Amino acid sequence: MDLHDAAPVLVEGRIRIPYRWPAGRAGGRFLALLRDEGRLMGLRCSRCRRVFVPPKTRCPSCHVPCEEEVGVGPEGEVLAWTVSRRASPPAVLALVRLDGADTGLLHVLEGVEPTAVRSGLRVRAVFAETRRGHITDLDGFRPL
Template sequence: MTKKEKELISIPITVNVPYRFAAGKYMTKFLMELKNNGKILAIKCPKCGRVQLPPRVVCAQCHVKNDEWVELSHEGTLVAFTIMYLPLTDPTTGKPHKPPFVYGSVRLDGATSVLDHLVNIEPTMDKVWVGMRCKVVLRPQKDRIGDLSDIRCLEPLPGQKKPRG
């Protein structure tokens, strides 16, 4: 069987396809405020009051137009995390993130939604936990380019200890 299999060939092919995505009105405003003023803007639904991130035109739950812009705090709480031991490729750069590294979901104060991002912290279990307080670290203003990578990472707020148990 193995021998027979060796007679069959497979052909390696790489597909490299460039795309160009329109950000739309709301995402453009979000990215421009982030780039120019270091602000993180969310959008609030007039009906259910959920403060949604990233900002989108329509509330999926209420089917109404979201029209109230809300500036979020740069601090929030970690609601889920992982320590990644695999060299995951960053699809936006084509380069692997160097393992091990921590990433997680943070709910910024004032937001209903969460933001997934890298957490700049030593990748050990006693340094990271659900409930940890974090802050957002932005690129220095002169280096910002107007996409989500202007948020470089999350960082734990100082003076915290992992709760026991």
């Protein structure tokens, strides 16, 4: 039998793969400010002047360092969103461009019905009461 003609065999199951993903210099600073001061920051490209949130150490367009720290938010606008109906109740995930930023941060959108979400919706960051240096120190965003 030729392997190219064989029908695929499907096996259902789950594989747990624990891993750690280092935040890096820029991500570490972002998370430290989130934890310690409850504020959000981005990094500005020294050439095109775009502000990246989450911060990037190198501009993906210009390929030059992004070193200037810029405070952003805590308010912003929804650029795009999706609804996860696997959760109960359904969860809304939104790409939010914070005021002062040029890129979007993906996070949970709370306190709004999925049918009420739209591009341009103004939102505000909600910070966790207890913060530990993790992206979940930002509980999500709520409409203004």
